[in-house]
Amino acid sequence: MILNIFSNLWLSLTKSLSCHMIENVFSTGDISKNEIKRLAALRYYEIIDTPPEACFDGLVKLAAEIFNMPIAVLSLVDADTVFFKANVGIDIPASIDRKDGFFDLAISDKDVTVLEDIQENLGQKASNLIEDLGIRFYAAAPLITAEGFLIGALSIMDKQPRGLIASERSILAGLARTAMDQIELRKASMAQIADVEQVNVTLANMQQRLIDLNGQLESTNAQLSKANTQLNTSYHTTASLNRDLKKSEQRLKSFINKAPIAFAILTGREMTIEVANDMVLWVWRKTPAVIGQPLARALPELKDQPYLDLLDQVFTTGVTYVGDTALVSLETNGVFGDHYFDFIYEPLKGEDGNTESIIVIANEVTDRILQKENLQSLNQQLEIALEAGELGTYNLDIQSGKNHTSSTCRAHFGLSNNELFEFNDFLNSIVPEHRDMVNNKVQDAIFNKVPYQAEYLTQWPDGSRHWISSSGLTRYDADGNPINLIGVTVDVTKRKNYEAQKDDFLSIASHELKTPITSLKGTIQMLEMLKDKAADQTICRLIDMAAVSIKKITTLVDDLLNMHRISEGQLALKWTNFSVTKIIDSCRNDASLLGKYQLNVSGDLHATLYADEQRIEQVLTNFINNAIKYAPTSYDIEIKIEHLPEHVKINVQDFGEGIAPAVQQHIFGRYYRANHEGKQYSGLGLGLYIAADIIGRHGGQIGVDSTLGVGSNFWFTIPHPL
Structure with missing residues (x-):
C-alpha cells in the first residue's frame, strides 16, 4: 500500500x-x-x-x-x-x-x-x-x-x-x-523532465535537418550520438530518482515501525493487516506473522467484543470512530487479561470516495486506569479512617484565604455542611483570648516552615464553647512560596473537661490534706526532739522513717498546690535580691544530702539574683533531688554558677546513666515521669513542669544536656534586672 x-x-x-x-x-x-x-x-x-x-x-x-x-x-x-x-x-x-x-x-x-x-x-x-x-x-x-x-x-x-x-x-x-524530501524529488523530477523535453526538441530539429540536409549525415550522426548520451543520462537519473523514492519509502516504513504509538493499516472489508508497527504488535501480543491475515483470524479473542463490528461500520459509512478508555480483553501466553485503550479508526478513501483501508492508531492506558482506581481506593480508606477517628480535614489556600473543609471539620465549629468557613470565619470562631495565639502559630508554620499545632477554645453560633486541637503542614511550590496549609482538627472538649475536673479534684484534695499533714509534721518534729530519750532504738528508726515519709508527702501536696496555682494563673512571685550561694547552702543542709552525697560548688560564688528566692530554691532543690533519685551511684553533684553578660546561669550536673535524646524533649512536660530501662520512680511527674513554669515567669530559660552513660546537666538562667 x-x-x-x-x-x-x-x-x-x-x-x-x-x-x-x-x-x-x-x-x-x-x-x-x-x-x-x-x-x-x-x-x-x-x-x-x-x-x-x-x-x-x-x-x-x-x-x-x-x-x-x-x-x-x-x-x-x-x-x-x-x-x-x-x-x-x-x-x-x-x-x-x-x-x-x-x-x-x-x-x-x-x-x-x-x-x-x-x-x-x-x-x-x-x-x-x-x-x-x-x-x-x-x-x-x-x-x-x-x-x-x-x-x-x-x-x-x-x-x-x-x-x-x-x-x-x-x-x-x-x-x-x-x-x-518530496520537495527535493519534485525539483529533481522537473529538472529531468526539462532535460527530456530539450532532448525531444533536439531530436525534432535533427530529424528536420535529416530531411533538409541529407548531405550532412556525419554531422547528424554525431548529434544523434550526443542525443543518445543525453538519453542515457536521463535514464540513469530516472533510475536514481526511483532509488531515492524507494529510500524515502523505507524511511517512512521505519518511522512507522518505531513510532511510540500503536499504528496499523487494515485493508478491505475483511480487514486484512497490511501494516502493523512494533507497538501495535506488542499491544496485540502478536508477532509479525499476523501481517497479511484478516484481523478476525489474527486476533480471535476479539470475536465476542464490539471492535470488529465497529471497524466494519467505519468501513461501510466512511465515518471516523474515536474510542476513549475502551476495555479490551487480550490473550497473553494463553491467559486473558483486561486492558484499556484510547484509539481511533480513520477510513482511507480512494478516488471514487469509497473506503479502501482503515488506519488504526491506539495508545494503551491500562496503568493510568489502574492507578486511578488505586487512588480512589486509598481516598476511600482515608475517609473511613478520618471518620472513625472523628477527625476533620481542612485545606487553606494561603493566597486567597479560601478554606476547603470536610463536614466533620465544620461540625467541630458548630456549622452545617453547606455553610462557608473561610479563614476569617475560623479566626472569628475562636474566643478573643486565644485568637492572637492561634493566628501567630499559623503564621509561624507558614513562614518558618514548621508544623502547625494549637489547642484553643471556640464559641459556636449557638453560644456553647468547645475545645479544638488542630495541626497541619504547609505545602510550597518549586520556588519556596507557600501554597496551602493542610491539616486536621479534633474536638477535645471532653478531654479538657476531664483535665479540669482532675485539676479541681487535685486542688481540693491537696487543700484538704494540707491541714492534717501540717499537724502530723509538727507531731513528728516533736517526736524527733524526744527520740534521744527513747530506750528502744527501733522507736528512733521509726521516727526517722516517719520524718522522711512526711517530707515526701509534703512535697507531693506542694506540687499539687503549685500545679493548681499554675493552671489558675495564681502562682505569684515575690521579687527580692539574694545571693545564689545562700539558696545553695540551704539545699546543702537538706536531710536528703546528708551521708554519702557531696555538693561541689564552683564558678561565681558572689553572683546575686533578682527573683523569688523561695521559688528559685524550689527549682534548685528539684534539680538536686532528681540527681540523687535518677543517679543514685553518682555521689558527687557539681553545681556551677556562671555570671554571663545578660543573665546568670546555674548548672546541676550528675554522672549517672544519662537521658536518651527521645526522652529529653518530653522531660519538662506535664505529668511526665522518667522510666529508665524499666525502673519505676516515685512522684507525680510535676516537678520539672513546675520548675519550667517558674523559670519562664522570671523571663529565663531552662534545659538539660545529657549523654547516655556519661551523665546529665540540668540548667536554668535568670536575666539581670534592667
Whole structure:
C-alpha cells in the first residue's frame, strides 16, 4: 500500500511540470544577506503558488491523524507572503501576508516550534485568520534544505491548548524531513523532465535537418550520438530518482515501525493487516506473522467484543470512530487479561470516495486506569479512617484565604455542611483570648516552615464553647512560596473537661490534706526532739522513717498546690535580691544530702539574683533531688554558677546513666515521669513542669544536656534586672 502511495506521488510530480518561476519582488536593501540566500533557495524549488499535489495533501493528512489534530498545514514562507501548499481541516486562502500571522515563526529555529497556548504566548500578534478559526495550539517543524536554509514548515494546530512531548516533537520533525524530501524529488523530477523535453526538441530539429540536409549525415550522426548520451543520462537519473523514492519509502516504513504509538493499516472489508508497527504488535501480543491475515483470524479473542463490528461500520459509512478508555480483553501466553485503550479508526478513501483501508492508531492506558482506581481506593480508606477517628480535614489556600473543609471539620465549629468557613470565619470562631495565639502559630508554620499545632477554645453560633486541637503542614511550590496549609482538627472538649475536673479534684484534695499533714509534721518534729530519750532504738528508726515519709508527702501536696496555682494563673512571685550561694547552702543542709552525697560548688560564688528566692530554691532543690533519685551511684553533684553578660546561669550536673535524646524533649512536660530501662520512680511527674513554669515567669530559660552513660546537666538562667 505504501509503495502505491509513493508511485502515485511520482505521477503527481510528473504532472506538475508547469510550475512557473516567481518574480523576485523584494528589495535587497531591506533584508539580511542570509534572508536573500534563503529566498533564493526557496525560489530554486519552483513550488511557490503551485496547484495542490496529492503527495503533499496525503502528508499533512497523515500528520493530522498521527497527532489526532483537527488541522495540519504545509506552508512556504516568501519575502512578504506565506503560501499554503497543502492543508487539512481548515479553509484558508492560498496565501496570506507574512506580517499578518506567525507562520514564519518556524523558520527562525531549526528545532520544533511549540505554542501551547497562542493567546497566552503571542497575545495581539496572533493573526485575524487564526483568531477567527479559534486556534489555541500551534506546533511546527521547519522544512530545512540540504544547505541548511529554512523555507517553510509542517504545522499542526488545535483549538484547545495542549502540550507536545519530546517523542511527538521527534515524529513531527521526521514528517517535516519527509516533506522536504518530496520537495527535493519534485525539483529533481522537473529538472529531468526539462532535460527530456530539450532532448525531444533536439531530436525534432535533427530529424528536420535529416530531411533538409541529407548531405550532412556525419554531422547528424554525431548529434544523434550526443542525443543518445543525453538519453542515457536521463535514464540513469530516472533510475536514481526511483532509488531515492524507494529510500524515502523505507524511511517512512521505519518511522512507522518505531513510532511510540500503536499504528496499523487494515485493508478491505475483511480487514486484512497490511501494516502493523512494533507497538501495535506488542499491544496485540502478536508477532509479525499476523501481517497479511484478516484481523478476525489474527486476533480471535476479539470475536465476542464490539471492535470488529465497529471497524466494519467505519468501513461501510466512511465515518471516523474515536474510542476513549475502551476495555479490551487480550490473550497473553494463553491467559486473558483486561486492558484499556484510547484509539481511533480513520477510513482511507480512494478516488471514487469509497473506503479502501482503515488506519488504526491506539495508545494503551491500562496503568493510568489502574492507578486511578488505586487512588480512589486509598481516598476511600482515608475517609473511613478520618471518620472513625472523628477527625476533620481542612485545606487553606494561603493566597486567597479560601478554606476547603470536610463536614466533620465544620461540625467541630458548630456549622452545617453547606455553610462557608473561610479563614476569617475560623479566626472569628475562636474566643478573643486565644485568637492572637492561634493566628501567630499559623503564621509561624507558614513562614518558618514548621508544623502547625494549637489547642484553643471556640464559641459556636449557638453560644456553647468547645475545645479544638488542630495541626497541619504547609505545602510550597518549586520556588519556596507557600501554597496551602493542610491539616486536621479534633474536638477535645471532653478531654479538657476531664483535665479540669482532675485539676479541681487535685486542688481540693491537696487543700484538704494540707491541714492534717501540717499537724502530723509538727507531731513528728516533736517526736524527733524526744527520740534521744527513747530506750528502744527501733522507736528512733521509726521516727526517722516517719520524718522522711512526711517530707515526701509534703512535697507531693506542694506540687499539687503549685500545679493548681499554675493552671489558675495564681502562682505569684515575690521579687527580692539574694545571693545564689545562700539558696545553695540551704539545699546543702537538706536531710536528703546528708551521708554519702557531696555538693561541689564552683564558678561565681558572689553572683546575686533578682527573683523569688523561695521559688528559685524550689527549682534548685528539684534539680538536686532528681540527681540523687535518677543517679543514685553518682555521689558527687557539681553545681556551677556562671555570671554571663545578660543573665546568670546555674548548672546541676550528675554522672549517672544519662537521658536518651527521645526522652529529653518530653522531660519538662506535664505529668511526665522518667522510666529508665524499666525502673519505676516515685512522684507525680510535676516537678520539672513546675520548675519550667517558674523559670519562664522570671523571663529565663531552662534545659538539660545529657549523654547516655556519661551523665546529665540540668540548667536554668535568670536575666539581670534592667
